[in-house]
């Protein structure tokens with residue numbers, strides 16, 4: 001387990017710890033254990049001291065832990081330049097820890113925030129700490145509790161210099177796929193946390209699509225959860241192979257011990273969220289990138305949580321098909337059609353997420369390498385999936401690829417799936433089964449394909465009611481029609497540029 005140490009051992013550095021972790025809840029505790037198991041001496045600290053003692057009592061034999069009960073002792077136990085990993089609640093808790101930590105540090109030390117911070121917070125903190133001569137590394141860590149211990153996917157931002165000092169440890173503890181660690185330098189300031197945020201947004205979209213596939217099989221065909229588990233197990237040996245498809249089978253196969261019912265039937269059908277999906281959509285709105293799959297997933301969670309409204313509607317019994325099943329020819333081959341619709345919709349969701357990374361990288365000057373992001377998402381993280389190999393190949397082959405959907409492999413995969421995709425969306429509409437992920441992905445695909453969009457009419461309406469102007473297909477310049485006058489057209493060369501932005 002402890003064979004890949006690339007930093008000098010603690011004993012070579014004056015018996016000081018190689019790295020420190022403060023915040024020992026599920027993630028920090030397992031990250032510290034992972035670091036120790038890889039032969040690095042790790043200082044451990046937590047606001048509530050009992051967590052430190054528990055870690056050392058239960059797992060002290062796994063490696064070289066240096067417990068501290070105060071932040072002062074914790075900092076004093078670290079070799080210089082000090083490398084401090086903060087793994088606490090995002091937001092105010094992280095600021096509180098930074099405020100306490102900074103006066104104890106020296107120029108050149110590296111502060112790593114491995115929590116799910118908002119990338120704008122990371123940009124602000126990086127600026128502030130730079131003024132103190134400190135490096136601030138906002139890093140995404142994905143894989144949950146198990147990944148933190150066995151090898152997560154790690155997405156560090158910050159200065160190159162800080163990565164040179166920190167990267168070897170992070171690459172040691174990250175999971176390895178085909179000899180490549182799922183950790184790479186992402187880019188300056190908030191780049192790491194941005195990429196992690198989009199990762200989580202894609203996670204939302206992926207789960208929503210999986211949930212829709214389950215609903216279509218259950219409500220549309222009348223299949224039982226255990227049978228649907230078998231379908232997902234089968235799908236997991238093909239193009240859809242992924243962690244989320246694998247665990248869907250496990251969740252669907254699980255029976256509640258108390259009632260003997262399928263576990264999914266005893267869980268309240270209101271999906272919660274901590275906020276990273278919502279942040280992704282908010283940022284996409286600012287950047288003008290249509291991440292429809294992620295947005296539908298966030299809104300589907302919101303709709304599920306609107307308990308009062310849902311009950312009122314149910315009580316009133318709003319009209320529409322319900323309880324109708326597919327039968328005969330309509331049911332034939334439907335399971336496989338859902339598989340194909342799931343695959344095509346997933347490709348769209350990932351394509352949109354990568355578009356958002358592209359736009360943010362240009363906006364903030366991060367220089368994010370999309371092929372490398374696909375590479376480090378192949379293992380350790382929640383969205384790990386077989387088809388990330390294909391995404392990596394697509395971006396490696398053309399670093400300027402305008403959309404993943406233009407890559408030959410994905411263009412033909414989606415084309416192969418599209419009859420089934422349309423069949424599934426039509427069936428969902430006819431049966432009254434909500435499938436916002438599947439249908440919005442298809443609408444996005446069709447929107448991209450169209451020669452002319454009805455946006456021209458929107459432009460006309462804007463010009464009529466607000467003199468917002470429009471551009472013509474046949475002449476350069478900006479125009480306004482005198483709608484309230486003789487309907488003649490004026491050139492508006494001094495028009496407000498903002499009104500022309502497609503974003």
Ligand SMILES: NC(=O)C1=CN([C@@H]2O[C@H](COP(=O)(O)OP(=O)(O)OC[C@H]3O[C@@H](n4cnc5c(N)ncnc54)[C@H](OP(=O)(O)O)[C@@H]3O)[C@@H](O)[C@H]2O)C=CC1
Pocket residue numbers: 022023024025026027028046047048051087088089090092093094096097114115116117141142143144145
């Ligand atoms: N759970 C998961 O699957 C994943 C979580 N993350 C992110 O990792 C981070 C840690 O997550 P997780 O392990 O679940 O823990 P939590 O998000 O539940 O945070 C608990 C930790 O934060 C500490 N903390 C809270 N407030 C303060 C404060 N004001 N000052 C100092 N410490 C404080 C707690 O200390 P105390 O014990 O004293 O209360 C405890 O160590 C979060 O940012 C989370 O978003 C990232 C990927 C996956």
Ligand SMILES: O=C(CO)[C@H](O)[C@H](O)COP(=O)(O)O
Pocket residue numbers: 116141142143144200272273274275276277382
């Ligand atoms: O970061 C993660 C995985 O990479 C968390 O699992 C994710 O934040 C869960 O989010 P939510 O509670 O909003 O579903």
